[in-house]
Amino acid sequence: MASQEEILEGLANIVNEIAGTDVEDVQLDKSFTEDLDIDSLSMVEVVVAAEEQFDVKIPDDDVKGLRTVGDAVDYILKAQG
Amino acid sequence: MSPTKRTETPRTVVVTGLGATTPVGGDVASTWSALLAGKSGIRTLTEDWAQEIPVQFAGRVAVEPLEVMPKVEARKLDRSGQFAMIAAREAWRDAGFADKNLPAEDGTGVTVDPLRLGVAIASGIGGVTTLLDAWDIFKEKGPRRVGPLTVPMLMPNSPSANVGIELGARAGVHTPVSACASGAEGVAYGLEMIRSGRADVVLCGGTEAAIHPLPMAAFANMMAMSKRNDEPQRASRPYDKARDGFVMGEGAGCLVLESAEHAAARGARVYAEVAGAGMTSDGHHIAQPEPTGRDIARAMALAIEDAGATPEQIVHVNAHGTSTPAGDITELKAIRAVLGEPAADKVCVTSTKSMTGHLLGGTGAVESVATVLAVYHRMAPPTINVDDPDDEVCVDIVRNDARPLPEGQIVALNDSFGFGGHNVVVAFRSVG
Structure with a gap:
């Protein structure tokens, strides 16, 4: 089970790999599309990479609810449990 | 709209x-x-x-x-x-x-x-x-x-x-x-x-x-x-x-x-004029070149006509020349037939694929770049590895060493042919 900090760090690395965004810029209050240069297709890549890294399932219908990095961290925390 | x-x-x-x-x-x-x-x-x-x-x-x-x-x-x-x-x-x-x-x-x-x-x-x-x-x-x-x-x-x-x-x-x-x-x-x-x-x-x-x-x-x-x-x-x-x-x-x-x-x-530097293009199709076979070369010859003739050029002005051809047994000679014969004498005796033909290999869908573009530069610098790149020319070679191949092209207004052709019988020839003319 990954902690909130570990999930944030993991997501930051994934976003950096996919969009080139600096790791330090990936913070809980940041919006994927508005702040981090992640479009809808890139978001699918982020989700699939997060599923693989944290061993969770994030159904397509739930992806729409993940507006900010914090939304994604909370979702993954709950999904792990 | x-x-x-x-x-x-x-x-x-x-x-x-x-x-x-x-x-x-x-x-x-x-x-x-x-x-x-x-x-x-x-x-x-x-x-x-x-x-x-x-x-x-x-x-x-x-x-x-x-x-x-x-x-x-x-x-x-x-x-x-x-x-x-x-x-x-x-x-x-x-x-x-x-x-x-x-x-x-x-x-x-x-x-x-x-x-x-x-x-x-x-x-x-x-x-x-x-x-x-x-x-x-x-x-x-x-x-x-x-x-x-x-x-x-x-x-x-x-x-x-x-x-x-x-x-x-x-x-x-x-x-x-x-x-x-x-x-x-x-x-x-x-x-x-x-x-x-x-x-x-x-x-x-x-x-x-x-x-x-x-x-x-x-x-x-x-x-x-x-x-x-x-x-x-x-x-x-x-x-x-x-x-x-x-x-x-x-x-x-x-x-x-x-x-x-x-x-x-805008006062741009101009390498060459894209003087014309000729496109034909073989209507023959999905992979084999049509053996008489009638339609590749026609594509060349159409490009020369479209360019408003005369056969004598065609000093250089960057040939398709892929190094396959059948296609290479068919193309050379077509060049000779289209240009006629004396132009066919003077044109210098090269296949840069001898150095780059065959870039498939990229080849006609890279060879257009090479043809433009040949016209611009008045220098034809060589064909390497022609150690023992085929007996049926019937035009002057630029072997081993690059060759200067003549002064005055010159035109060069870039030939490209594709599986399916697609024949595309682009003509480039010198400027200035």
């Missing part, structure tokens, strides 16, 4: 920018100097899979895309799209236009009206490595792991579309597909867009990245490829008696075409 300007008489079209990434060089300057020096870009493949297929060598690009392109950008493009973007940026910059077609913050930089800017970058087989890699992932990890960018990366129009998006081109973005004639068809399409008044500037060309075990095995099983595994740099040997098939290459070439008045208005 975007505005179009239809004109009564065809407009003169010129080449103002060149870009390339090829097995002999990562840009135009290094490619051109390698071609003039007769250097081969063919190497033994070091990948493990190469041991399993009958052909174990190819012409990889001299400079890997990641050396000149950020990883974040590269991962969104098929390898063929990476090549096209690299060549397109070089051509665009070479033409004197501002990066991304946007003025700098201080307002400087030459830009093109997006509504008057088109793109025509061809591909022979599209994003084949993206497709096959995605299928490998599907089989290993299941459908969920197939990347959402797979389709936008593998579609054959992807290189053209990505370049069009980068430049904000809105006059039309096109992707001619005609196997190994594709790149030349891209150039011919660009010419037509400007002549017809649809655009003032077109970034055109062709790209291919098919060095992967599946296409390599498939081409080898067509008995189309050289199997000279022990001497890869000697394998592409057009017109030589011992030729045994083509050698796979990869890369892209791009040209900025521009209406002569648009180029003159």
